[in-house]
Amino acid sequence: MLKNILVVGANSAIAKSVSRLYAEEHCRLYLLARNEEELALQKQDLLIRGASEVDYSVFDVNNFSLHDAIVDQVLDSLGSIDLAILCHGSLPDQALCAENFDAALKEFNTNALSVISLLTSLANHMSIQRCGCIAVITSVAGDRGRQSNYIYGAAKGMVSLYLQGLRGRLHPSGIHVVDIRPGFVDTPMTHTFKKGALWASPEQVAECIVNGIRKKKHTIYAPWFWRVIMMIVCSVPEVIFKRLKF
Numbered sequence: 001m002l003k004n005i006l007v008v009g010a011n012s013a014i015a016k017s018v019s020r021l022y023a024e025e026h027c028r029l030y031l032l033a034r035n036e037e038e039l040a041l042q043k044q045d046l047l048i049r050g051a052s053e054v055d056y057s058v059f060d061v062n063n064f065s066l067h068d069a070i071v072d073q074v075l076d077s078l079g080s081i082d083l084a085i086l087c088h089g090s091l092p093d094q095a096l097c098a099e100n101f102d103a104a105l106k107e108f109n110t111n112a113l114s115v116i117s118l119l120t121s122l123a124n125h126m127s128i129q130r131c132g133c134i135a136v137i138t139s140v141a142g143d144r145g146r147q148s149n150y151i152y153g154a155a156k157g158m159v160s161l162y163l164q165g166l167r168g169r170l171h172p173s174g175i176h177v178v179d180i181r182p183g184f185v186d187t188p189m190t191h192t193f194k195k196g197a198l199w200a201s202p203e204q205v206a207e208c209i210v211n212g213i214r215k216k217k218h219t220i221y222a223p224w225f226w227r228v229i230m231m232i233v234c235s236v237p238e239v240i241f242k243r244l245k246f
């Protein structure tokens with residue numbers, strides 16, 4: 001059973017739902033996010049729901065120079081990490097990023113390089129523990145580059161490939177690595193989007209995540225039907241795919 005859980009990007013709607021499920025299992029949580037007021041409110045909420053202890057630090061994932069120190073700080077507090085789940089992310093302005101590399105770099109930093117930097121530090125520490133789980137929310141967008149969101153897709157795809165290699169590296173150390181690929185989720189990130197039948201709530205996605213981690217899945221499509229959708233999307237020949245405006 002998981003006991004000590006680190007949640008990065010803890011104020012994300014999906015992360016909050018995941019943390020609530022672990023609070024009900026009486027886990028100890030350490031939350032990292034940018035907004036202190038929201039962190040304090042979330043701490044109270046999680047304690048009421050059953051968390052045995054909740055600590056937090058204000059943290060911007062793009063402060064790369066602080067990554068090693070923050071992981072040390074979390075380990076000082078938790079002692080060991082049974083699960084580190086990385087949930088932060090941002091949805092780029094694709095049109096802007098396609099024309100402006102500085103804008104694209106900012107998005108690659110948030111969605112990919114910050115994750116890789118944090119995982120470098122976490123993997124070094126957790127491989128000494130010789131047990132635990134690392135889980136990262138990527139996206140179905142990383143399965144194939146689409147013209148409407150290839151900056152986001154490329155960043156998420158980079159992390160998915162990184163996780164595949166990391167999984168092999170950490171397997172002998174007893175660390176399990178999970179790649180979580182949600183489809184469309186109704187959260188602040190997508191508040192301007194028109195919703196339809198394929199959309200899920202953060203609570204539904206959180207259930208998929210917690211169940212998938214418990215079952216030691218390698219890749220979690222959330223909800224499950226995105227695995228089928230993405231198999232179809234990935235099987236479309238490039239000669240047709242490059243003409244699709246989505």
Ligand SMILES: NC(=O)c1ccc[n+]([C@@H]2O[C@H](COP(=O)([O-])OP(=O)(O)OC[C@H]3O[C@@H](n4cnc5c(N)ncnc54)[C@H](OP(=O)(O)O)[C@@H]3O)[C@@H](O)[C@H]2O)c1
Pocket residue numbers: 009010011012013014015033034035059060061062087088089090110137138139140181182183184185186187188189190
């Ligand atoms: N919603 C979807 O349809 C969907 C689909 C596939 C994958 N995902 C992924 O799911 C994860 C959770 O997103 P969500 O849908 O729950 O959206 P969300 O509620 O908007 O959460 C995104 C979170 O990322 C945090 N964040 C962004 N930049 C950060 C930075 N520099 N430092 C620290 N935190 C930062 C935001 O912090 P602030 O609260 O401080 O802004 C926010 O809490 C993300 O990785 C996202 O890419 C979402």
